[in-house]
Amino acid sequence: MDYLIRAIRAEEWEKTREIRLAALRDPAAGIAFLDTYEKAVERPDSFWRERAEGAAEGGTGGARQFVAEAPDGSWAGTISVLVERPSDEVRFGEAATVDQTHIVAVYVRPEARGTGLAEELFRAGVEWSWALPEPVVRRVRLYVHEDNARAAAFYRRFGFVATGERVAVPGDAGAWEVEYEIRRPVGL
Template sequence: MDFSIRVIRADEWEQTREIRLAALRDPIAHLAFLDTYEAAVQRPDSFWQERAEGASETGDGKARQFVAEAPDGSWVGTISILVERPSDEVRFGEPAKVDQTHIVGVYVRPEVRGTGVIDALFRAGVEWSWSLTEPVERVRLYVHEDNARAAAFYRRFGFVATGDRVAVPGHDRAMEEEYEVRRAS
């Protein structure tokens, strides 16, 4: 499949909303996301506008959302990267122990899975993490123990399970395993 990987633009909030809602309708969304379709679809346009602005090139630099864009302009996959510093407010899990980025919001449409889209999105996200002006020591993500397909990809891409586990906030479900990639010395 022919696609390009790029950072979203602030004015692309409608596409940001559409791909997020598609992700939340995926059969494994309950394992992969801390959000539900029912909650997300109710959010006002201003929420999606702020989300797109914050994750765009013109945002505050604390997040980036990358998309895989097909030649027809449709978005076939996405990944978001959050910058986490020990002094930051905790978004998920425990406070950051080191300067790091956190991969969230990973989604590839079913019809393009297995075409390399996910590899390209991860390369872009990890490369962005290592290129930050204020360097990070590691890139991390969490994966639910029942999400075997995702865990297998993360290992293949070079992420290593740390053994740390974190409770899923607001859910009565199993713990999630932390995976990380450390900056090469």
């Protein structure tokens, strides 16, 4: 099936909510996300509207959410990219030392896994990062739970490398998230 990879639109907050809730019901959610279905489902519509507005095409929220849209309009996957600057408040992990983006909220529905869709979503997120005129992004990073071998293997295949940095998983003493990055190509 052919998918259109595109940024969400602000008015698509309900679809944004639906795919996030689907991701949080996935069996891997416990090691893939720092959120829970129980918390997310209780959030008011205003939360989801603001979230979509901040990550939508043309939005000013310092983020972009991409989706894989099927010909029937359904969403088969998503990825979000957050802009992080050294002067910003730390959201997760270590403070930025360079202008960078941070990939979060990666999800592909089970029926679309293994089709190359994750690669397409990642390509969109990384290319968006490199194309930003301001700030000039020097690296794209993400974190992966130490027990999420499947995701870590995908990130390595895509070109991410472990930095050696780790951060404790909030609320899970003894568990770690491992940082991976891709550095901006020379000459880009």
